[in-house]
Amino acid sequence: MSAVPQLLVSTVLLGGIYALIAVGLTLIFGIMRVVNFAHGEFLMLGMYLAFWAFTLWHIDPYFILVVAVPLFFAVGLGVYALVMRGVIHASHNVQIFTTVGLSTALQNLALVFWTGDFRFVRPWHSGVVLRIGGGAFNLSQVVAFAVAVLFTLSLFAFMKWTHAGRVMRATAQDGEAATLVGINTDRVYRLAFAIGIACVGVAGVLISPLYSVYPTAGLQFVLLAYVVVVLGGLGDMVGALLGSLIVAAVEVIGSYLFGSAWKEVIYFVLFIAVLVLRPAGLFGQRGAEALGV
């Protein structure tokens, strides 16, 4: 039983980071009704940004955040204008393959420019060990968690209390009605996409001291984020938070009980089970999946 506090702390730390990745994905889906299959690639780009800044100029990943937020926001705006805008009202297949194409292109852009080598970012704080709840965690992990939570909470506050946030929520609820009351939905979609990309880019920078950096690094995280988001109900932001904790718990407890090799099987099986039994998510409305929304 002595392992319980340690497992709990691990779960919360991991869950906080997953939440930041997933919340962007679910925001984009909730408002644009598009599943962004290229989400992981923006995470990968965030990791590379941190890697190059650290390697070339010895800038700590946490200072890079100041650049990463506006940079990824701008990237989001650009990708929206070039790629997403034209398919926002298209069929599911068109949307799926547009983002799949984007994912393929970005992954291989990274491969061509930066090769497939595994790279590492090791700033001083990744070597500092903290003892929390009987377990040892490095400082980078704790800071990544704190910053991720800060960003996630700011996004919640933004969605809840600002005018832009209310407009976005209105569009998510009913796009046509939003247009009728004079909301420029195109701008809402653009903003949602840019915010979603900024979140995942920031997450990439934050996790760079914790994981190795390579062109397909985004895949394992984004698969996880899909699990999180489907658990919580696609488009449901609070659900995404709970989903992150569930997935983190499954991962932490699963690797404690069965060894880290098999933990992924557990959450993919959980994922398929949720898709089959409650595709709208544990907390979502029934029937959302059949409408294809």
Add this chain to the structure above:
Amino acid sequence: MRGHALALVVFGAAALTPLVLHDGFFLDSLILILMWGAVSGAWNVAGGYAGQVSLGHSAFFGIGAYSAALMATRWNASPWLGMLVGAVVATGAGLIIGYLANRLKGPYFALATIAFSQVLLIVASRWRAFTAGSEGVPVPFRPGLWTLGFASKVSWVYLVLGLALAVYAVQVYLERSRVGYQLAGVREDEDAAQALGIPSRRLKVVAVAASAALTSGCGTLWAQYVGFVDPFYVFSVDLSIRFALNTIIGGIGTAMGPFVGSILITSLETFLRATFSDVRGGLVGIYLIIYGCLLILVVRFIPRGLVGWFGERFRAMGLHARA
């Protein structure tokens, strides 16, 4: 022969090529073009004709590759037997995933299939006692038709051509048969199709299972040709995307689309691989950047793919000529 003109040209050219060209590189490209065209055609059965767009078809490909490779290394069994076992297992897997994910639409179905292929990837790469784990399985080379080992690439060309023709025939059947029309109805408007008494759920499950069996057969042949099964390749999401990519660029829901897509994509890939192989490994990725962009452009501007688009133009020209 109406409607088969393109097929006649493509498959005819493939059949004649080994008679004139003996260059190993070209024959290898031809084999890969036909092979990837055939798998993409198998994907098309579910993704194009039944509208069940899967991004986890590498699961079935891997099942076929592993069945034959494991049976050959463990029990000295013929790859044909392995292919049969693989097809049966893949059909079972297709029935299960097709049934479970039956209600799911669009992105939900795609996500469920991705998860399914990832589960198989993890099992194949971690279950060392059975699958040899992440090291992969080398396929023993034993010459002869029964053991599927050919030193000459010419034999491979005709074998894979046979596979391609079989997949083509299945697709043509789905275009012209009663079942095919029913599937098209389910794809376009499931509620309306159901109202007309079409068993839509059963049809979708059967289409996924048939597609899985064909994909698995292709996987077996591919493993025998390449001689090695790597779990991280045969179960990868990239491979699943490749099947979809060929089909969509060529023309989703058309019998020749997957082959036309494969001609474009596979030949550019082999060309770039040959050009950049000695420069820097990573540069090979250029072809995937091109395809990524091509995919975005094709689904946006010619969603019916090249075959669909040109087909429309030709029909329009035909009408003008008659008028």
